[in-house]
Amino acid sequence: MDSKPPEEDEVMDQFMDKFRTQKYKGAFNEDNWEEEFEKIPMFMKKAPGEIDPEKAPELACLQSMLYDSDRSPEEQAKSYKEEGNDYFKEKDYKKAIAAYTEGIKKNVQDAELNAVLYTNRAAAHFYIDNYRSSLNDAIAARKQKPDHLKAVIRGALCFMEIKKYSDAVRWCDEGLKISPTEKKLLETRAKADKLHRAADRDARKMRQVEKKKQAEKDSLLRAIKDRGIKILEQSKKSEDEEDEDEGQTSGPLHSGLSSSENVTGAQVFLDENGRLHWPVLFFYPEHSQTDFISAFHEDSRFIDHLNEMFSQDLPPWDTDRKYSAHSLEVFFEDETSQSFYQVDPESTLLQVLQHSRFWVKAGTPSFLVFVQQSPFYKKYFSDKKLHRIC
Numbered sequence: 001m002d003s004k005p006p007e008e009d010e011v012m013d014q015f016m017d018k019f020r021t022q023k024y025k026g027a028f029n030e031d032n033w034e035e036e037f038e039k040i041p042m043f044m045k046k047a048p049g050e051i052d053p054e055k056a057p058e059l060a061c062l063q064s065m066l067y068d069s070d071r072s073p074e075e076q077a078k079s080y081k082e083e084g085n086d087y088f089k090e091k092d093y094k095k096a097i098a099a100y101t102e103g104i105k106k107n108v109q110d111a112e113l114n115a116v117l118y119t120n121r122a123a124a125h126f127y128i129d130n131y132r133s134s135l136n137d138a139i140a141a142r143k144q145k146p147d148h149l150k151a152v153i154r155g156a157l158c159f160m161e162i163k164k165y166s167d168a169v170r171w172c173d174e175g176l177k178i179s180p181t182e183k184k185l186l187e188t189r190a191k192a193d194k195l196h197r198a199a200d201r202d203a204r205k206m207r208q209v210e211k212k213k214q215a216e217k218d219s220l221l222r223a224i225k226d227r228g229i230k231i232l233e234q235s236k237k238s239e240d241e242e243d244e245d246e247g248q249t250s251g252p253l254h255s256g257l258s259s260s261e262n263v264t265g266a267q268v269f270l271d272e273n274g275r276l277h278w279p280v281l282f283f284y285p286e287h288s289q290t291d292f293i294s295a296f297h298e299d300s301r302f303i304d305h306l307n308e309m310f311s312q313d314l315p316p317w318d319t320d321r322k323y324s325a326h327s328l329e330v331f332f333e334d335e336t337s338q339s340f341y342q343v344d345p346e347s348t349l350l351q352v353l354q355h356s357r358f359w360v361k362a363g364t365p366s367f368l369v370f371v372q373q374s375p376f377y378k379k380y381f382s383d384k385k386l387h388r389i390c
Contacts, residue, residue, distance in 0.1 A: 074113065077106040081117055084124070093124040100124065115145035122154045131161040147178050156188050165196035220270050227276075227350065232359045266294040267363060275299060278349060281366040282309075282330075286376040287317045296365075298350040302330055302343055322371045329372045332358055332365075339385040343367065 071079075080103030087096035100121035108114060122137035138155035141148050152175035159168035172189035175182060224231065266279035277295040284290065291309060306325035314321060330343040334357040343352055352358060353365060370377040 073106040074108045074110055077103040077108050077110075077113055077117065079103075080106070081113070081120065084117075084120055088120065088124060091127075093128050096124040097121055111144045115141045115148045115151060118144065119148060119151045119154060122151065122158075126154060126158065126161075131158045134158050135162070149175060149178055149182065152178065153182070153184050153188075156185065156192070160188060160192055160195075163195075163199075165192045165199060168192035169196060216270070220268065220276075223270055223274065223276060224268075227354060229353045230359045231363070232361045269295075276350070278353075278360075279364045280349070281364055283366065283368045284317075284323075284370075285368060285380060286370065286374070289315070289317050296349050298353070299348050301346055301348055302352075303345040306330075306345060322374065327371055329370050329377070331368045331370070333368065334358070335361075337385070339387060340368070340381065341387045342389050344389055 080099050084096045084099030084103065087093070087099055100117050103117045104114065104121070118137045118141035122134045122141065125131075125134035125137060135155055135158035138151045138158060141151035142155070145151070152171055156168050156171040156175065159165070159171060169189055169192045172185045172192065175185045176189070179185070268276055268278045270276060276298040278298065280293045280296040282291040282293070293305060296305065303325060306328060310323050310325050310328070314323065325345075328345075330345060331340045332343060332352065332355075333340050336359075337357070339357070341355065341357060349365070353360065358365075370380065
């Protein structure tokens, strides 16, 4: 066997001597070997995000090889699909969606590949609660391949999440024609059918409740109209408008009644005997106080309520003890004419509400109460139009 020339042996000896004395730059050590391995594509545990060619030239090279424009659209779409699958396995669903989207953009003629890309993207959307987007992708996948079972399953699950149970049942039935023993479809269909029946039952109950409410509302409005009681939606109208509407209900009748619930927490209602009960407000201007009667029966007299309110426990604000049932006068205001009408305490509420100048405002009849001929009473009415006894 030929031996090496002496010169080569001498050069090799010199190299080995230098190798023993100088440390290799960039070599792995106990502290950084895992970090360095992560930079090598073969040993990477996770796919990287944005690739900087200067920092990761090996990866940039691989990316160029995978998505080179010289490769066919089908090949590029498959590469994006695989990339998306890698992200999906890592549960990085947003990056998976981005990868699948790039694959879809290639507009390949392979219906199977397109169906897979759409279905995979639907799955990624599903896991970040984008149920509408997931459903749209499942529909798109089936347009590519109507019998794509995974797309059918994903669409059915999306319909369940958005509570469209009848559609979920329909998709399950279509999927079971493709695969009659598919466990996921059988389970989903059973659950969807049960929820669909429950939703239908609840909807029927709700319709019955609404129907009953509407019937009660119609009866209430008819009772008010038959009595000739006038309702104002707003607190004030012009005289021209009032003259036009006199003798009939004004504005959206029910809207005018409903507003009382916001003001007082109560609303006029019709009892089992066909009689009206009204929420009523009493104002005491001299003391800036109010009383509220939540259900003033239309056949009750004013004097009966005054006796109950001022018989034994007098209000704490009446320090002079001036307020007693027979020393009080009750008025209502006609805002359209800026006039006040005195109420006969022996009158019933219905008789007053039927007065030609009385309008129910905000669904709640209201009255002003004064101590008769008191100094405050005289001053208050000194510059106002006053009509005695209603």
